[in-house]
Amino acid sequence: MRPITEAYKDFPILHKEHNGHRLIYLDSGATAQIPQMVMDRLTDHMLHHNGNPHRGSHILAIEASEAYENARDRVVEFINAREREEVVFTRNSTESMNLIAHSYGANFVTKGDKIVITVAEHHANLVTWQYVAEKTGSTLEYMYLDESGHLKDGEINKIDESTKIVAFAHVSNVLGMEFPVKELTEKAHSVGAIVVLDGAQSTPHMKVDVQALDCDFFVFSGHKMCASQGIGVLYGKRELLEKMPPFLLGGDMIEYVKEQSTTFNELPYKFEAGTPNAHGAVTLHAAIDYLESFGMDAIDAHEEELVSYVLPKMLEIPHVHVLGSQNPREKHGVIAFTIDDVHPHDVATILDSKGICVRSGHHCAQPLGAFFHVAASTRLSMYLYTRKEDLDAFLEVLKTVRSVMGFKD
Ligand code: PMP
Numbered sequence: 001m002r003p004i005t006e007a008y009k010d011f012p013i014l015h016k017e018h019n020g021h022r023l024i025y026l027d028s029g030a031t032a033q034i035p036q037m038v039m040d041r042l043t044d045h046m047l048h049h050n051g052n053p054h055r056g057s058h059i060l061a062i063e064a065s066e067a068y069e070n071a072r073d074r075v076v077e078f079i080n081a082r083e084r085e086e087v088v089f090t091r092n093s094t095e096s097m098n099l100i101a102h103s104y105g106a107n108f109v110t111k112g113d114k115i116v117i118t119v120a121e122h123h124a125n126l127v128t129w130q131y132v133a134e135k136t137g138s139t140l141e142y143m144y145l146d147e148s149g150h151l152k153d154g155e156i157n158k159i160d161e162s163t164k165i166v167a168f169a170h171v172s173n174v175l176g177m178e179f180p181v182k183e184l185t186e187k188a189h190s191v192g193a194i195v196v197l198d199g200a201q202s203t204p205h206m207k208v209d210v211q212a213l214d215c216d217f218f219v220f221s222g223h224k225m226c227a228s229q230g231i232g233v234l235y236g237k238r239e240l241l242e243k244m245p246p247f248l249l250g251g252d253m254i255e256y257v258k259e260q261s262t263t264f265n266e267l268p269y270k271f272e273a274g275t276p277n278a279h280g281a282v283t284l285h286a287a288i289d290y291l292e293s294f295g296m297d298a299i300d301a302h303e304e305e306l307v308s309y310v311l312p313k314m315l316e317i318p319h320v321h322v323l324g325s326q327n328p329r330e331k332h333g334v335i336a337f338t339i340d341d342v343h344p345h346d347v348a349t350i351l352d353s354k355g356i357c358v359r360s361g362h363h364c365a366q367p368l369g370a371f372f373h374v375a376a377s378t379r380l381s382m383y384l385y386t387r388k389e390d391l392d393a394f395l396e397v398l399k400t401v402r403s404v405m406g407f408k409d
Pocket of ligand 1: 095172
C-alpha cells in the first residue's frame with residue numbers, strides 16, 4: 001500500500017495557483033479531482049484501443065469491449081457484488097436512481113403502498129420518489145431527524161407493512177453522517193420492502209460491501225471517486241433486475257428485433273442502451289486501482305483524522321455553526337456550516353478570493369434545509385489528497401469572514 005501522504009502529488013490541478021494563492025480544493029463532495037495515473041490510462045485507451053464496445057469483430061471493437069467489461073469486473077470486486085450481471089453502468093447516481101424509479105418503482109409499487117425516505121435525501125433520491133408516488137398513487141413518507149442529524153426515535157416505525165421501498169443515503173452529502181443501514185435494512189426487509197441505498201457519498205470514501213449491507217439497490221458516481229464525469233453504477237440484486245423492464249430502449253439492449261416486437265438482452269446489457277461510456281468505464285477502473293493502492297480503510301481513516309482536526313477548530317470560531325452532528329467521528333469528510341449574518345455565497349466567494357474552493361447553496365437537499373430552517377450553507381468536503389495545511393489555510397480565512405463583511409465581532 002502507498003502512504004496517503006503521497007496522494008497530493010498525483011493531482012496536477014492541486015499544484016496550480018488561483019487568485020495569487022495555491023489552489024486548495026475542498027469541494028470533493030461535488031466532484032473529486034483526477035490523478036495523473038487515471039488520465040494516463042484514459043489516454044492510452046483512447047489513443048490505442050478506442051472502438052465501440054460490443055459492436056464489430058475487428059480488433060479495436062474487441063479491445064474496447066474488453067476494457068469496458070474489465071471495468072465492470074473491477075466494480076463487481078470493488079463493491080463485492082455477487083456477479084457481474086448485477087452491475088449496470090449508467091451516467092451517474094442520478095441516472096441510476098431514475099432507472100430504479102422508472103423501471104422498478106413505477107411497475108412494482110401500487111396505490112395504497114408507501115415509499116419511505118429520510119428528509120436528508122439528495123434530490124436524486126427524492127424527486128424520483130415523488131414521481132413514483134404521483135405516478136402510482138402511493139404515498140411518500142419522510143423519516144425526520146433530531147437537531148444532531150440522527151434519525152429521531154421511533155421514525156423507523158414509519159416503515160410498516162404497507163411500505164414497498166425504503167430509500168436513503170448511505171452518507172448524507174450535507175451532514176456527512178451515515179444513516180443506520182443495518183437497522184433500516186433489517187426493518188425494511190422484515191416488512192417485505194426493498195432498500196435503495198444512495199452510495200454517492202460513501203463509495204469514494206470507505207469500503208463498501210453490497211452483500212454485507214444487504215441493500216437491494218446501490219448507486220454511485222465515478223466522478224466523486226477520481227474517475228471522469230459521465231460514468232456511474234447501478235448495483236441491483238439479480239432477482240429484482242431480472243423482473244424489471246428496460247429503462248432506455250435502443251441498440252445493445254435487445255436480443256431480437258422484429259417489425260412489431262422486441263425481446264431484450266440479458267443482464268446487465270438489458271439496461272445499457274446505446275453506445276456505452278467506455279471511456280468513463282476505463283477511468284472508473286483506473287480510479288478504483290488508484291484508490292485501492294492506498295486502501296479504502298486508509299482513506300476513511302485519513303478523512304476521519306482531517307475532520308477531527310478541523311471541526312473543533314471551526315466550532316471555536318465565534319458565529320460559526322456546523323449542521324448536524326458536532327462529533328468528528330460521525331462525519332465522513334463533509335462539514336456544512338453557516339456563519340451568523342453572512343450569506344453562504346459570500347463565505348464561498350471570500351474563500352475563493354484566497355484560492356480556496358468550497359461549495360455553497362442548498363446542496364440539492366432543499367427539504368433538509370427547510371427542516372433545519374437553513375436555506376443555504378457552505379460546505380467543505382475532503383478527500384485522500386486533502387492535507388492539514390489546506391485546512392489551516394481554510395481556518396485562517398474563515399476567521400476573517402465576518403470582519404471582511406464589515407462586522408465588528
Ligand atoms: N446523492 C448524493 C448523496 C450526492 O451527494 C449526489 C451528488 N451531489 C448525488 C446523489 C447525485 O450524484 P450525480 O450528480 O453524480 O448523479
